[in-house]
Amino acid sequence: MKKSIFSNRWLPYLLIAPQLLVVLVFFFWPAFDSLRLSLFQVSPFGDRQIFVGVQNFISLLVSSEYHRSVFHSFVFSIGVTFFGLALSLFLATLANQKIMGLPFYRTAVLWTYGVAPPVSGVIWLFIFHPSYGILTYVLSLVTSYEFNWLLKGWIAILLVIFAAAWAHLGYNVAFFLAGLQTIPKSVLDAAKVDGASGINLFRWITFPLLSPVTFFLFIMNMVFSFFETFGLIHAVTQGGPGDATTIMVYKTYLDGFVNMRIGTSAAQSVILMALVIFLTVLQFRYTERKVFY
């Protein structure tokens, strides 16, 4: 904390007011309103609201449709997270070796940070296209299995996992690279003197020392795939085929804006809010982010 400060009665309030105003009007008020709406049944045009207590939550708990969206969310998020982390750790380890051309290699990996998930989705949609896609074509040369995401749910999930992981690769690699660079050279040298090399060095020294970064990225990737992939689903699969790619965020949107079941949708928002609070608290508890005085 600063020892040297200015004293002024009203200036600090004036300085912090713009941010607090945005936070209050567009974050806190809507969040509380979602909490309130989750306890009401709302008519499609919002003109009548009937208090129903926790009824919306109970109907969600017994709805097999909702169970499926939770299941799809977890399959999708865990897929994006594990696939993305494995690939980016591999890439970051390679791009952290002392070799020529490193700046080029790093740029050639990090640019993916600029890719918006929905645009990534559009490109992968064509790669997976049942009639024209290159992946479908290549697979048709080696197998007679009908590789059609419009008919098979698991292929649709694979499609959105690839698209999301690709768009998020640059982010993951940036953090792994930064993490690798904080490992003291002396530790690695000591291990080398003891005879560790290659896979062993990675398995017993590098990977354990990276675990705070890996944990942080695990949480951030879960948050990303739960909350920031709406556009990808909306633009590419629209939750289909059937409801194979209807993840929780997409179902919340469908119920709130398409089916006009606002109470149910608000209840789903509240569940998502609990989830993101859980993930954020977990992250702050177990990583060394010191943001408080």
Added chain:
Amino acid sequence: MNDFDVIKATRPRRDWRKLVIHLLLIFSICLIGFPLYYSFVISTQSMEEAIQKPQKLLPSTHLLENYTKVWNRIHMGKLLLNSSIVALVVSLGKIIISILSAFAIVYFNFRGKQFAFWMIFVTLMLPVPVRIISTYQVVATMGWVDTYAGLTIPLIASATATFLFRQFYLTIPDELVDASKIDGSGPLRFLWSILLPNSGANIAALFVVMFIYGWNQYLWPLMVTNSEKMKVVVVGIASTIPTGTQPPEWHLVMAAAMMALFPPILLVILMQRWFVHGLIESEK
């Protein structure tokens, strides 16, 4: 054996190892780059070339024709302009209000400081999807549907940017404040002529990260705009995907995708140094 002998003894093995690393990296980069390359190649082909089997994975001659066609068809100029406005207002807005908040938090003591800081912190746990219906209703009540204000202002708060500037201000030596006090300059003068000129790297870093955040928004622009003239490019792209009854003009879809990807990717490449710094520092 002295050091020199060790180096000599291990050299052949090292060279071989480095070659493998180069090859693995080149292979991975081709794999990662493939979707972008594929999209580019298809965007230069005619429709017949783009949907033939097997496709040729080399550029053809229809680049200009395809890009002009899709530019006019989905009003690409307007889409890109809207995305630029949104990304610029959101990123600069986040940076400005975060600089001011962090300055208040670090350099002043005032009643409710802890609470204000906590409120900004909590926004981390309230991403757009969890408050979508009610945020939309607030914006609708304010009459901001289909306006730039509605598109940008609800996205402007930033806990991460506030933390970053706070963290940075805490590293500025107290002597600078004392010196500026002795000179008789007030807090705003200090912010303007001491803190800001030293914040360049942090501002550049956050700008890249926040610009891309703004450019890549989808859910909020989808909700809050309903006219064609307010659409952003990431939302506009989705409308080019041919449905069952339309001709499979995937060459045009890929041309549109390339144009939507170009600005943010260029920004990441040009400002890579700052962007990596901003990403890492703002999460600490």
